[in-house]
Amino acid sequence: MKNSLNLLLFLSICVVSSTGWGNFSIKARYGTLPSAGGTALTAVQIAQHTNLARCLCDQWSEENDPYSYYFEMQYTGTFDSSDVYFYLGNDCANTAVALTECAEIGALNINSFQDRTNYIPIPVNHLVDPAGGVCRSQASSSTYYIFSNLENRTVAFSQGVSYDTKAPAAPTGVRAVGGEGSLSVSWDAGAVTEDRVSYFNVLCAQDGAPAPVSSDDTADWVDTEDVCGKVLSLDATEEGESCPDGALTAGGRAHPCYVCASVASTASSVRITGLTNGVAYQVAVVAVDDYRNASPLSEVVDATPVPTTDFAEHYRNLGGAADGDYCFLATTVYGDRDHPFVRVLRSFRDVALLTNPPGRAFVRWYYRNGPAWAAWVEGNPLALVILRVLMLPLVLFAFLTLTLPLWLPFAWWAVRQRRRLRREVSHA
């Protein structure tokens, strides 16, 4: 977030020349041309825009405008028939630097700004590599120039733009332990903190294919398929399959269709649920940075969910008698085991009935017959309504009995106060 804010500030500063020209200014930034349905980008979106996926898409299709994003530029000042020239690069205003070291974006006549806005493309591949337009793994900034005179490199406007196409390092120390229909996956989070990691995504495979719990909706990184509708190789020279089998390979490229969990960078473990006991799964982790670049895949580990026994089951398996709750008829009548009235009746059973022989006998009798009554009541809506009303006094009685120690002292105090007041009134 901090980086995104920095970028926003960086973008908001317009540098205006003092060569007799008017002012160029950036009004907004667009993901695609407004005429193509583009919308103004937020600072976070700009940060995500200048990542590896955008760079690869730009490299793949140099000629295809929609892959770039745009500065919406306006000009106020003197209009004439002279041209302005748009360049991307570093130190391009220095006449000692060959212009071939910078990327030529294009040229426009200044009159083209009269009464209209121009949308100037910002190809990320030329931000990263002005001369070659090749995507490299690095995080830095480049400068966007408008020259009013190309020969003298007279700068009418310049604007710095940050980018980050560097993927974080792959997480290390990945472990997976089987649980009840689940896997507990952990990793050494500290190893990637210096890469501004904002998320960890866990990827799950079953027999080499994405596990049933995997979904690309869960992935936090931006891939080329999101940006330009193509699954591109890391050098943007060829297209790949959208969700290939057998893609979970250590050091390989992450495919979002395998993602089964996402956690913030502060976490170093997650529990994957919804799995099947006895089925082997393959698990790997990727780190995702602020710019939504995904790291290479971590080592891939195998794990199998297994049946486990939690404390409640273990206690009961060993013969523990506590039942805590179960109230057939009341649960049916009030529709929920945790309904406050059911809880009151359950507590009444535990305290007032199960603590004496007659009460225990009643509970045994009720447990023999309760399920049958509950089944009958469930099928008779009228009986359900009548019982809801008829059971209210029973619930109230149970509540007052249970809370006797709480309200009795206050009742006693209130009675004493009332007597004292009466005495005072009679004396008066």
Add this chain to the structure above:
Amino acid sequence: MRSLVLAFCLMLVATPAVAQDHVVSPVNWMWDLRGGLFIPDIDSEFGGAATPYADIFGTEKKMAWRTELSWQFYRGIGSLGVGADLGMFYRSGKALLDDGTKSGDGTSLILVPMGLKLVYRFDWLQTALHVPLTPYGKAGLVYNFWWITDGDGDVATWGSGDGGGRASGGTYGYEFALGLSLLLDFFDPEAAANLERESGINNSYIFVEWVYNKSDNFGGDGALRVGGTMWMFGLAVEF
């Protein structure tokens, strides 16, 4: 060493000058916060034949917390009050695999004890002799809400044999405690007097108490025995 002990004893019986000078506002309430290491008596239900609690949570004691508010309705030779307290105990462990070893799944037991007690504080030593030590005793009824969670963090179920009933409920019982509190005002009477003027807090204490909690629905069947004994330490204020 003997001179140090003598000095401490003299300090205890000495009368702080400032404490006698300022006007004392009425004292009716006491609030405390205390904690102590605790292990519930759940395994006692099995008479040594099984130890489900120890199997999963171990035998190490864990911190239990309590807070109590009491109203002193009698002040004479000591004070007598009625107090309500609320507590919290959380213990987590790993669910077991079929071979009895620990799995990756977590499971936990949460206890929320609530109590209503009579509290007698023999503060005559403090009020009459200016000795800053007050022994006290408490006795009352407790109700312990409890629930067990499974690997998903949800309330666990007992198993299919119980119709999938949820592993939550409550256990009634009784509790008494014996303790000794040390009046902190004694060490800085001036600050104590300022505190009373500004906030109405008359006295502040640190204390230690031994607690005996018998929570088993008074010997009834079907109770999760969540009582136990523990030493608790805490801070209390009278106002």
